[in-house]
Protein backbone atom coordinates (compact mmCIF):
# COMPACT_ATOMS: atom_id res chain seq x y z
CA UNK A 67 0.00 0.00 0.00
CA UNK A 68 2.78 2.41 0.93
CA UNK A 69 4.57 1.51 -2.26
CA UNK A 70 1.56 2.07 -4.43
CA UNK A 71 0.96 5.49 -2.85
CA UNK A 72 4.51 6.51 -3.63
CA UNK A 73 4.12 5.15 -7.13
CA UNK A 74 0.97 7.18 -7.44
CA UNK A 75 2.89 10.30 -6.45
CA UNK A 76 5.49 9.51 -9.07
CA UNK A 77 2.71 8.89 -11.55
CA UNK A 78 1.24 12.25 -10.72
CA UNK A 79 4.58 13.92 -11.23
CA UNK A 80 4.95 12.19 -14.58
CA UNK A 81 1.41 13.19 -15.48
CA UNK A 82 2.14 16.74 -14.49
CA UNK A 83 5.28 16.91 -16.61
CA UNK A 84 3.64 15.13 -19.54
CA UNK A 85 0.63 17.43 -19.41
CA UNK A 86 2.91 20.42 -19.07
CA UNK A 87 4.75 19.29 -22.22
CA UNK A 88 1.50 18.73 -24.09
CA UNK A 89 0.41 22.18 -23.00
CA UNK A 90 3.62 23.70 -24.31
CA UNK A 91 3.19 21.97 -27.70
CA UNK A 92 -0.38 23.17 -27.95
CA UNK A 93 0.83 26.63 -27.10
CA UNK A 94 3.44 26.48 -29.87
CA UNK A 95 0.91 25.27 -32.42
CA UNK A 96 -1.46 28.01 -31.48
CA UNK A 97 1.21 30.68 -32.08
CA UNK A 98 2.33 33.46 -29.79
CA UNK A 99 -1.26 34.49 -29.12
CA UNK A 100 -2.28 30.97 -28.14
CA UNK A 101 -2.33 31.47 -24.43
CA UNK A 102 -3.55 28.62 -22.19
CA UNK A 103 -7.11 27.90 -23.08
CA UNK A 104 -8.86 29.69 -20.28
CA UNK A 105 -11.99 27.68 -20.89
CA UNK A 106 -10.29 24.75 -19.11
CA UNK A 107 -10.59 26.82 -15.95
CA UNK A 108 -14.00 27.51 -14.55
CA UNK A 109 -13.81 30.38 -12.11
CA UNK A 110 -16.23 29.76 -9.28
CA UNK A 111 -15.28 31.90 -6.31
CA UNK A 112 -16.68 30.77 -3.01
CA UNK A 113 -18.15 27.42 -4.02
CA UNK A 114 -19.31 26.55 -0.54
CA UNK A 115 -21.70 23.92 -1.83
CA UNK A 116 -18.65 21.70 -2.27
CA UNK A 117 -19.00 20.59 1.35
CA UNK A 118 -22.30 18.71 1.46
CA UNK A 119 -22.83 18.55 5.19
CA UNK A 120 -20.57 21.37 6.28
CA UNK A 121 -21.87 23.33 9.22
CA UNK A 122 -20.21 25.50 11.84
CA UNK A 123 -20.63 22.69 14.35
CA UNK A 124 -19.44 19.76 12.27
CA UNK A 125 -15.92 18.49 12.80
CA UNK A 126 -13.77 19.04 15.84
CA UNK A 127 -15.06 22.13 17.62
CA UNK A 128 -12.16 22.46 20.03
CA UNK A 129 -13.63 25.31 22.06
CA UNK A 130 -16.68 23.20 22.82
CA UNK A 131 -14.74 20.01 23.47
CA UNK A 132 -12.43 21.91 25.81
CA UNK A 133 -15.27 23.13 28.03
CA UNK A 134 -15.08 21.81 31.59
CA UNK A 135 -17.64 22.29 34.37
CA UNK A 136 -15.83 24.67 36.78
CA UNK A 137 -17.20 22.65 39.72
CA UNK A 138 -14.99 19.75 38.65
CA UNK A 139 -11.78 21.80 38.87
CA UNK A 140 -10.48 21.27 42.41
CA UNK A 141 -6.88 22.42 42.00
CA UNK A 142 -5.41 25.89 41.59
CA UNK A 143 -2.10 26.94 40.11
CA UNK A 144 0.33 27.84 42.91
CA UNK A 145 3.25 28.87 40.75
CA UNK A 146 5.29 28.17 37.70
CA UNK A 147 8.87 28.36 36.48
CA UNK A 148 10.62 28.21 33.12
CA UNK A 149 12.49 25.07 32.04
CA UNK A 150 15.37 27.07 30.58
CA UNK A 151 15.30 25.11 27.35
CA UNK A 152 13.80 25.48 23.89
CA UNK A 153 11.97 22.18 23.68
CA UNK A 154 11.06 20.50 26.96
CA UNK A 155 9.88 16.89 26.75
CA UNK A 156 9.58 15.10 30.08
CA UNK A 157 9.45 15.66 33.82
CA UNK A 158 10.47 13.69 36.93
CA UNK A 159 10.50 14.37 40.68
CA UNK A 160 12.82 12.32 42.88
CA UNK A 161 12.40 11.27 46.53
CA UNK A 162 14.05 14.51 47.68
CA UNK A 163 11.60 16.61 45.62
CA UNK A 164 14.24 17.65 43.10
CA UNK A 165 12.59 18.38 39.77
CA UNK A 166 14.21 17.06 36.57
CA UNK A 167 13.20 18.36 33.15
CA UNK A 168 14.68 16.88 30.01
CA UNK A 169 14.65 18.36 26.54
CA UNK A 170 16.96 19.95 23.95
CA UNK A 171 20.15 17.92 24.62
CA UNK A 172 20.19 18.19 28.40
CA UNK A 173 18.52 17.57 31.74
CA UNK A 174 17.90 20.63 33.93
CA UNK A 175 17.55 19.98 37.65
CA UNK A 176 15.57 22.41 39.86
CA UNK A 177 14.57 22.53 43.50
CA UNK A 178 10.88 22.35 44.32
CA UNK A 179 10.28 26.07 43.76
CA UNK A 180 12.17 26.22 40.50
CA UNK A 181 15.67 27.38 41.42
CA UNK A 182 18.03 25.73 38.98
CA UNK A 183 20.58 23.42 40.58
CA UNK A 184 22.44 22.08 37.58
CA UNK A 185 22.38 21.18 33.90
CA UNK A 186 23.48 17.75 32.73
CA UNK A 187 24.48 17.48 29.08
CA UNK A 188 23.18 14.51 27.14
CA UNK A 189 24.52 13.40 23.77
CA UNK A 190 21.22 13.46 21.90
CA UNK A 191 17.59 14.44 22.30
CA UNK A 192 16.24 12.93 25.53
CA UNK A 193 12.66 11.71 25.87
CA UNK A 194 12.54 10.60 29.50
CA UNK A 195 14.43 11.05 32.76
CA UNK A 196 14.28 9.20 36.08
CA UNK A 197 16.23 9.31 39.32
CA UNK A 198 15.43 7.75 42.67
CA UNK A 199 17.75 9.69 44.93
CA UNK A 200 19.73 12.05 42.70
CA UNK A 201 22.87 9.89 42.62
CA UNK A 202 22.06 7.96 39.46
CA UNK A 203 20.15 9.76 36.73
CA UNK A 204 18.69 7.62 33.96
CA UNK A 205 18.05 9.37 30.68
CA UNK A 206 16.30 7.87 27.64
CA UNK A 207 18.00 9.00 24.45
CA UNK A 208 16.45 7.48 21.33
CA UNK A 209 16.80 3.71 21.47
CA UNK A 210 18.90 3.49 24.67
CA UNK A 211 19.20 4.52 28.29
CA UNK A 212 22.23 6.42 29.49
CA UNK A 213 22.99 6.35 33.23
CA UNK A 214 24.67 9.50 34.57
CA UNK A 215 26.12 10.44 37.94
CA UNK A 216 24.98 13.64 39.65
CA UNK A 217 27.71 15.61 37.84
CA UNK A 218 26.64 14.31 34.42
CA UNK A 219 29.43 11.74 34.03
CA UNK A 220 28.35 8.62 32.11
CA UNK A 221 28.23 5.58 34.42
CA UNK A 222 26.82 3.15 31.85
CA UNK A 223 24.77 2.84 28.69
CA UNK A 224 22.35 0.05 27.78
CA UNK A 225 23.20 0.34 24.10
CA UNK A 226 20.43 0.06 21.55
CA UNK A 227 17.47 -1.85 22.98
CA UNK A 228 15.86 -2.68 19.64
CA UNK A 229 15.78 -1.83 15.97
CA UNK A 230 12.64 0.31 16.34
CA UNK A 231 13.15 1.37 19.94
CA UNK A 232 11.96 4.75 21.13
CA UNK A 233 12.25 4.82 24.92
CA UNK A 234 9.63 7.18 26.34
CA UNK A 235 9.57 6.41 30.06
CA UNK A 236 11.79 4.91 32.75
CA UNK A 237 10.96 3.59 36.23
CA UNK A 238 13.17 1.94 38.84
CA UNK A 239 11.91 -1.09 40.79
CA UNK A 240 13.27 -3.33 43.53
CA UNK A 241 17.07 -3.68 43.76
CA UNK A 242 17.51 -0.89 41.25
CA UNK A 243 16.01 -2.90 38.39
CA UNK A 244 15.25 -0.57 35.49
CA UNK A 245 11.99 -0.68 33.54
CA UNK A 246 11.83 1.14 30.21
CA UNK A 247 8.65 1.78 28.21
CA UNK A 248 9.46 1.54 24.52
CA UNK A 249 6.88 3.15 22.19
CA UNK A 250 8.64 1.88 19.08
CA UNK A 251 8.92 -1.78 20.08
CA UNK A 252 5.62 -1.54 22.03
CA UNK A 253 7.04 -3.25 25.08
CA UNK A 254 8.46 -2.69 28.56
CA UNK A 255 12.07 -3.74 28.94
CA UNK A 256 13.29 -5.09 32.25
CA UNK A 257 16.95 -4.17 32.65
CA UNK A 258 19.41 -4.96 35.46
CA UNK A 259 20.78 -2.06 37.52
CA UNK A 260 24.02 -2.26 35.54
CA UNK A 261 22.27 -2.01 32.19
CA UNK A 262 21.74 -5.61 30.92
CA UNK A 263 18.42 -6.53 29.34
CA UNK A 264 16.65 -9.21 31.41
CA UNK A 265 13.26 -9.57 29.72
CA UNK A 266 10.66 -7.92 27.53
CA UNK A 267 6.95 -7.47 28.38
CA UNK A 268 4.62 -7.03 25.39
CA UNK A 269 1.55 -6.46 27.55
CA UNK A 270 -1.45 -8.65 28.02
CA UNK A 271 -1.45 -10.95 24.99
CA UNK A 272 -3.12 -13.95 26.69
CA UNK A 273 -6.70 -14.98 25.91
CA UNK A 274 -7.28 -12.59 23.03
CA UNK A 275 -5.46 -9.66 24.64
CA UNK A 276 -3.90 -7.32 22.09
CA UNK A 277 -0.88 -6.31 24.18
CA UNK A 278 0.43 -2.78 24.16
CA UNK A 279 -1.13 -0.66 21.40
CA UNK A 280 0.96 2.50 21.13
CA UNK A 281 0.03 4.55 18.05
CA UNK A 282 2.07 7.64 18.91
CA UNK A 283 5.40 8.19 20.69
CA UNK A 284 3.92 8.37 24.18
CA UNK A 285 4.05 5.37 26.50
CA UNK A 286 4.44 5.97 30.24
CA UNK A 287 5.07 3.75 33.24
CA UNK A 288 5.08 4.41 37.00
CA UNK A 289 5.36 2.30 40.16
CA UNK A 290 2.76 2.57 42.89
CA UNK A 291 3.51 2.22 46.61
CA UNK A 292 2.73 -1.53 46.45
CA UNK A 293 5.35 -2.18 43.78
CA UNK A 294 2.89 -2.60 40.91
CA UNK A 295 4.10 -1.16 37.62
CA UNK A 296 1.32 0.81 35.90
CA UNK A 297 1.56 1.32 32.13
CA UNK A 298 -0.48 3.53 29.79
CA UNK A 299 -1.86 1.31 27.04
CA UNK A 300 -2.78 4.42 25.10
CA UNK A 301 -4.32 2.85 21.97
CA UNK A 302 -6.69 0.93 24.26
CA UNK A 303 -7.32 4.04 26.42
CA UNK A 304 -6.41 1.97 29.48
CA UNK A 305 -3.96 2.02 32.35
CA UNK A 306 -2.75 -1.48 33.21
CA UNK A 307 -0.94 -2.86 36.29
CA UNK A 308 1.85 -5.44 35.95
CA UNK A 309 4.10 -7.14 38.45
CA UNK A 310 7.85 -7.11 37.85
CA UNK A 311 7.53 -10.43 36.01
CA UNK A 312 5.23 -8.82 33.47
CA UNK A 313 1.93 -10.40 34.56
CA UNK A 314 -1.11 -8.16 34.36
CA UNK A 315 -3.30 -7.84 37.44
CA UNK A 316 -5.67 -4.91 36.90
CA UNK A 317 -6.66 -2.26 34.39
CA UNK A 318 -9.08 0.62 33.99
CA UNK A 319 -9.96 3.42 31.56
CA UNK A 320 -12.31 4.08 28.65
CA UNK A 321 -12.29 6.16 25.45
CA UNK A 322 -14.48 9.27 25.31
CA UNK A 323 -14.16 13.00 24.77
CA UNK A 324 -16.19 13.39 27.98
CA UNK A 325 -14.28 14.43 31.07
CA UNK A 326 -14.44 11.04 32.82
CA UNK A 327 -12.56 9.17 30.07
CA UNK A 328 -9.59 9.47 27.75
CA UNK A 329 -9.95 11.37 24.48
CA UNK A 330 -8.65 10.92 20.95
CA UNK A 331 -6.86 7.97 19.42
CA UNK A 332 -4.41 7.31 22.21
CA UNK A 333 -4.46 8.54 25.76
CA UNK A 334 -3.49 9.10 28.55
CA UNK A 335 -0.01 10.00 27.42
CA UNK A 336 1.48 10.38 30.90
CA UNK A 337 0.62 9.42 34.46
CA UNK A 338 1.89 9.89 37.98
CA UNK A 339 0.75 8.14 41.17
CA UNK A 340 0.02 9.95 44.44
CA UNK A 341 1.16 8.48 47.76
CA UNK A 342 -2.36 7.21 48.50
CA UNK A 343 -2.56 5.31 45.19
CA UNK A 344 -4.68 7.82 43.26
CA UNK A 345 -3.66 8.63 39.70
CA UNK A 346 -2.84 11.90 38.00
CA UNK A 347 -3.29 11.64 34.22
CA UNK A 348 -2.30 13.87 31.31
CA UNK A 349 -3.89 13.76 27.85
CA UNK A 350 -2.96 15.11 24.46
CA UNK A 351 -5.40 16.48 21.88
CA UNK A 352 -7.44 17.95 24.70
CA UNK A 353 -4.54 18.82 27.01
CA UNK A 354 -6.14 18.15 30.38
CA UNK A 355 -4.87 16.91 33.74
CA UNK A 356 -7.19 14.91 35.97
CA UNK A 357 -7.21 12.85 39.15
CA UNK A 358 -8.67 9.33 39.36
CA UNK A 359 -9.15 7.17 42.44
CA UNK A 360 -6.94 4.13 43.01
CA UNK A 361 -9.76 2.09 41.40
CA UNK A 362 -9.88 4.30 38.32
CA UNK A 363 -12.97 6.36 39.16
CA UNK A 364 -12.81 9.93 37.84
CA UNK A 365 -12.50 12.35 40.79
CA UNK A 366 -11.65 15.83 39.58
CA UNK A 367 -9.81 18.09 37.16
CA UNK A 368 -6.42 19.53 38.04
CA UNK A 369 -6.16 21.74 34.95
CA UNK A 370 -8.61 22.00 32.03
CA UNK A 371 -7.50 22.28 28.37
CA UNK A 372 -7.76 26.08 28.36
CA UNK A 373 -4.89 26.20 30.89
CA UNK A 374 -2.56 25.15 28.06
CA UNK A 375 -3.17 27.46 25.08
CA UNK A 376 0.19 26.54 23.55
CA UNK A 377 -0.99 22.95 23.20
CA UNK A 378 -4.52 23.71 22.04
CA UNK A 379 -3.20 25.11 18.77
CA UNK A 380 -2.00 23.13 15.83
CA UNK A 381 1.58 22.11 16.49
CA UNK A 382 4.42 23.61 14.49
CA UNK A 383 6.81 21.40 12.54
CA UNK A 384 8.85 19.34 14.94
CA UNK A 385 8.25 16.75 17.59
CA UNK A 386 4.76 16.02 18.85
CA UNK A 387 4.24 17.75 22.18
CA UNK A 388 2.23 16.66 25.18
CA UNK A 389 1.90 17.38 28.88
CA UNK A 390 3.90 15.40 31.42
CA UNK A 391 3.01 15.10 35.10
CA UNK A 392 4.79 14.30 38.36
CA UNK A 393 3.90 14.63 42.04
CA UNK A 394 6.08 15.69 44.98
CA UNK A 395 6.09 14.32 48.54
CA UNK A 396 3.34 16.79 49.56
CA UNK A 397 1.01 15.60 46.80
CA UNK A 398 1.47 18.78 44.76
CA UNK A 399 1.01 18.18 41.05
CA UNK A 400 3.77 19.40 38.74
CA UNK A 401 2.76 19.70 35.11
CA UNK A 402 5.29 20.12 32.32
CA UNK A 403 3.60 22.48 29.87
CA UNK A 404 5.60 21.74 26.73
CA UNK A 405 3.64 24.43 24.89
CA UNK A 406 5.30 27.14 26.98
CA UNK A 407 8.30 25.15 28.30
CA UNK A 408 7.26 25.82 31.88
CA UNK A 409 6.74 23.69 34.94
CA UNK A 410 3.41 24.58 36.51
CA UNK A 411 2.59 23.65 40.09
CA UNK A 412 -1.01 22.83 41.04
CA UNK A 413 -2.30 22.36 44.58
CA UNK A 414 -5.64 21.47 46.12
CA UNK A 415 -6.99 23.21 49.24
CA UNK B 416 19.61 43.00 -72.40
CA UNK B 417 22.63 41.01 -73.38
CA UNK B 418 22.81 37.43 -72.56
CA UNK B 419 25.46 38.32 -70.05
CA UNK B 420 23.30 41.12 -68.67
CA UNK B 421 20.36 38.81 -68.73
CA UNK B 422 22.43 36.38 -66.85
CA UNK B 423 23.47 39.21 -64.52
CA UNK B 424 19.89 40.36 -64.41
CA UNK B 425 18.89 36.93 -63.72
CA UNK B 426 21.64 36.91 -61.24
CA UNK B 427 20.38 40.24 -59.87
CA UNK B 428 16.85 38.85 -59.92
CA UNK B 429 18.11 35.82 -58.18
CA UNK B 430 19.87 38.05 -55.74
CA UNK B 431 16.73 40.09 -55.05
CA UNK B 432 14.67 36.95 -54.64
CA UNK B 433 17.50 35.52 -52.65
CA UNK B 434 17.60 38.65 -50.54
CA UNK B 435 13.84 38.65 -50.05
CA UNK B 436 13.67 34.95 -49.39
CA UNK B 437 16.71 35.17 -47.11
CA UNK B 438 15.11 38.10 -45.32
CA UNK B 439 11.87 36.16 -44.95
CA UNK B 440 13.78 33.18 -43.63
CA UNK B 441 15.62 35.48 -41.26
CA UNK B 442 12.36 37.06 -40.14
CA UNK B 443 10.86 33.62 -39.63
CA UNK B 444 13.90 32.53 -37.72
CA UNK B 445 13.75 35.71 -35.71
CA UNK B 446 10.03 35.15 -35.09
CA UNK B 447 10.58 31.52 -34.10
CA UNK B 448 13.49 32.67 -32.00
CA UNK B 449 11.21 35.11 -30.24
CA UNK B 450 8.55 32.47 -29.80
CA UNK B 451 11.16 29.99 -28.56
CA UNK B 452 12.60 32.63 -26.29
CA UNK B 453 9.09 33.42 -25.09
CA UNK B 454 8.39 29.73 -24.52
CA UNK B 455 11.73 29.27 -22.83
CA UNK B 456 10.94 32.22 -20.61
CA UNK B 457 7.53 30.72 -19.86
CA UNK B 458 9.07 27.35 -19.10
CA UNK B 459 11.57 28.99 -16.82
CA UNK B 460 8.85 31.05 -15.15
CA UNK B 461 6.64 27.97 -14.73
CA UNK B 462 9.21 25.74 -13.19
CA UNK B 463 7.49 26.11 -9.88
CA UNK B 464 4.01 24.98 -8.94
CA UNK B 465 1.68 25.51 -5.99
CA UNK B 466 1.85 23.24 -2.99
CA UNK B 467 0.59 23.23 0.61
CA UNK B 468 3.00 23.27 3.51
CA UNK B 469 1.22 20.74 5.77
CA UNK B 470 2.64 22.35 8.90
CA UNK B 471 1.00 25.68 8.08
CA UNK B 472 -2.48 24.46 7.13
CA UNK B 473 -5.05 25.35 9.80
CA UNK B 474 -7.90 23.22 8.33
CA UNK B 475 -10.12 26.15 7.37
CA UNK B 476 -12.01 24.24 4.59
CA UNK B 477 -11.19 26.89 1.94
CA UNK B 478 -9.31 24.27 -0.05
CA UNK B 479 -12.65 22.61 -0.80
CA UNK B 480 -14.45 25.82 -1.66
CA UNK B 481 -12.04 28.30 -3.24
CA UNK B 482 -10.25 26.33 -5.97
CA UNK B 483 -11.15 27.35 -9.53
CA UNK B 484 -11.77 23.69 -10.30
CA UNK B 485 -14.69 21.64 -9.13
CA UNK B 486 -13.98 19.43 -7.36
CA UNK B 487 -10.90 21.14 -5.97
CA UNK B 488 -7.40 20.19 -7.09
CA UNK B 489 -6.58 19.76 -3.41
CA UNK B 490 -7.03 16.30 -1.92
CA UNK B 491 -6.19 14.65 1.32
CA UNK B 492 -3.27 12.22 1.31
CA UNK B 493 -2.48 9.55 3.85
CA UNK B 494 1.19 9.24 4.77
CA UNK B 495 1.31 5.66 6.01
CA UNK B 496 4.71 5.73 7.77
CA UNK B 497 3.29 8.19 10.31
CA UNK B 498 -0.15 6.60 10.75
CA UNK B 499 -0.82 4.73 14.00
CA UNK B 500 -3.37 2.41 12.30
CA UNK B 501 -5.65 3.28 15.23
CA UNK B 502 -8.90 1.55 16.01
CA UNK B 503 -10.29 4.93 17.05
CA UNK B 504 -9.00 7.10 14.20
CA UNK B 505 -9.81 10.72 14.92
CA UNK B 506 -9.44 11.50 11.23
CA UNK B 507 -12.11 8.94 10.38
CA UNK B 508 -14.54 9.11 13.27
CA UNK B 509 -16.78 11.88 14.43
CA UNK B 510 -15.61 13.35 17.79
CA UNK B 511 -18.38 11.44 19.57
CA UNK B 512 -19.05 8.35 17.42
CA UNK B 513 -22.02 6.18 18.31
CA UNK B 514 -20.07 3.08 17.34
CA UNK B 515 -16.57 2.46 16.07
CA UNK B 516 -17.82 1.11 12.76
CA UNK B 517 -18.22 2.29 9.18
CA UNK B 518 -21.75 3.67 9.66
CA UNK B 519 -22.06 7.02 7.87
CA UNK B 520 -23.27 8.63 11.11
CA UNK B 521 -19.93 7.79 12.74
CA UNK B 522 -17.71 9.21 9.99
CA UNK B 523 -16.34 12.71 9.89
CA UNK B 524 -15.75 12.76 6.12
CA UNK B 525 -18.68 14.48 4.36
CA UNK B 526 -18.21 12.42 1.19
CA UNK B 527 -17.29 9.01 2.61
CA UNK B 528 -13.88 9.26 0.95
CA UNK B 529 -11.96 7.38 3.65
CA UNK B 530 -11.86 3.60 3.39
CA UNK B 531 -11.38 1.74 6.69
CA UNK B 532 -9.90 -1.73 6.36
CA UNK B 533 -9.32 -4.10 9.26
CA UNK B 534 -5.81 -5.46 9.53
CA UNK B 535 -4.65 -7.72 12.35
CA UNK B 536 -6.46 -6.98 15.62
CA UNK B 537 -6.63 -4.13 16.77
CA UNK B 538 -5.15 -2.25 13.80
CA UNK B 539 -7.00 -0.60 10.90
CA UNK B 540 -5.76 0.94 7.68
CA UNK B 541 -7.25 4.19 6.39
CA UNK B 542 -7.04 4.97 2.67
CA UNK B 543 -8.26 8.06 0.84
CA UNK B 544 -10.39 7.59 -2.28
CA UNK B 545 -9.11 10.66 -4.11
CA UNK B 546 -12.00 10.67 -6.54
CA UNK B 547 -14.41 11.23 -3.65
CA UNK B 548 -12.24 13.58 -1.60
CA UNK B 549 -13.05 17.28 -1.93
CA UNK B 550 -10.16 18.54 0.22
CA UNK B 551 -12.31 19.84 3.07
CA UNK B 552 -9.64 19.09 5.72
CA UNK B 553 -12.07 17.77 8.34
CA UNK B 554 -10.17 14.50 8.61
CA UNK B 555 -6.88 16.42 8.59
CA UNK B 556 -8.01 18.44 11.58
CA UNK B 557 -9.05 15.37 13.58
CA UNK B 558 -5.86 13.50 12.75
CA UNK B 559 -3.61 16.47 13.40
CA UNK B 560 -5.15 17.59 16.69
CA UNK B 561 -5.67 14.17 18.27
CA UNK B 562 -3.61 11.70 16.24
CA UNK B 563 -0.28 11.58 14.50
CA UNK B 564 -1.06 13.98 11.66
CA UNK B 565 -0.67 11.40 8.90
CA UNK B 566 -3.60 12.89 6.92
CA UNK B 567 -2.73 16.16 5.24
CA UNK B 568 -3.79 18.20 2.23
CA UNK B 569 -1.79 18.41 -0.97
CA UNK B 570 -2.37 20.10 -4.32
CA UNK B 571 -2.58 17.17 -6.75
CA UNK B 572 -0.65 18.03 -9.87
CA UNK B 573 -2.54 15.69 -12.15
CA UNK B 574 -5.49 18.01 -11.47
CA UNK B 575 -4.18 21.49 -10.63
CA UNK B 576 -3.89 23.87 -13.60
CA UNK B 577 -1.27 25.95 -11.78
CA UNK B 578 -3.06 29.30 -11.86
CA UNK B 579 -0.76 32.29 -11.73
CA UNK B 580 -2.62 33.43 -8.67
CA UNK B 581 -3.98 30.37 -6.88
CA UNK B 582 -7.48 31.23 -5.72
CA UNK B 583 -7.01 29.19 -2.56
CA UNK B 584 -3.61 30.68 -1.79
CA UNK B 585 -5.05 34.19 -1.67
CA UNK B 586 -7.67 33.12 0.86
CA UNK B 587 -5.57 30.70 2.90
CA UNK B 588 -5.54 31.90 6.54
CA UNK B 589 -2.51 29.76 7.34
CA UNK B 590 -0.55 31.16 4.37
CA UNK B 591 0.20 27.53 3.70
CA UNK B 592 0.49 27.77 -0.09
CA UNK B 593 4.05 27.92 -1.36
CA UNK B 594 5.76 27.59 -4.72
CA UNK B 595 7.80 24.42 -5.11
CA UNK B 596 9.87 23.05 -8.00
CA UNK B 597 7.68 21.36 -10.62
CA UNK B 598 10.08 18.43 -10.67
CA UNK B 599 9.53 17.81 -6.97
CA UNK B 600 6.02 19.09 -6.38
CA UNK B 601 4.95 17.33 -3.16
CA UNK B 602 5.79 18.33 0.39
CA UNK B 603 5.70 15.24 2.57
CA UNK B 604 5.92 14.94 6.31
CA UNK B 605 8.54 12.71 7.85
CA UNK B 606 8.57 10.40 10.85
CA UNK B 607 10.97 12.78 12.55
CA UNK B 608 8.73 15.83 12.24
CA UNK B 609 5.72 13.80 13.31
CA UNK B 610 7.28 12.87 16.58
Ligand code: SF4
Pocket residue numbers: 467471472473474475476477478551552568583586587588589590591592
Ligand atom coordinates in the same frame (compact mmCIF):
# COMPACT_ATOMS: atom_id res chain seq x y z
S1 SF4 C 1 -6.84 27.17 2.65
FE1 SF4 C 1 -4.91 26.91 3.77
S2 SF4 C 1 -5.49 26.64 5.94
FE2 SF4 C 1 -7.36 26.36 4.70
S3 SF4 C 1 -7.50 24.11 4.40
FE3 SF4 C 1 -6.38 24.96 2.62
S4 SF4 C 1 -4.19 24.87 3.14
FE4 SF4 C 1 -5.38 24.57 5.05
Ligand code: SF4
Pocket residue numbers: 490491523524525526527528529543547548549550551552553554555
Ligand atom coordinates in the same frame (compact mmCIF):
# COMPACT_ATOMS: atom_id res chain seq x y z
S1 SF4 D 1 -12.77 14.59 5.30
FE1 SF4 D 1 -12.55 16.06 3.57
S2 SF4 D 1 -10.31 16.10 3.18
FE2 SF4 D 1 -10.72 14.27 4.42
S3 SF4 D 1 -10.99 12.59 2.92
FE3 SF4 D 1 -13.04 13.42 3.40
S4 SF4 D 1 -13.38 14.97 1.80
FE4 SF4 D 1 -11.17 14.55 1.81
Ligand code: SF4
Pocket residue numbers: 465481482483484487488489570574575576577578580581582583584
Ligand atom coordinates in the same frame (compact mmCIF):
# COMPACT_ATOMS: atom_id res chain seq x y z
S1 SF4 E 1 -3.57 26.79 -8.58
FE1 SF4 E 1 -5.68 26.91 -9.34
S2 SF4 E 1 -6.27 24.78 -9.75
FE2 SF4 E 1 -4.43 24.68 -8.47
S3 SF4 E 1 -5.18 24.51 -6.38
FE3 SF4 E 1 -4.92 26.71 -6.76
S4 SF4 E 1 -6.92 27.45 -7.53
FE4 SF4 E 1 -6.92 25.16 -7.63
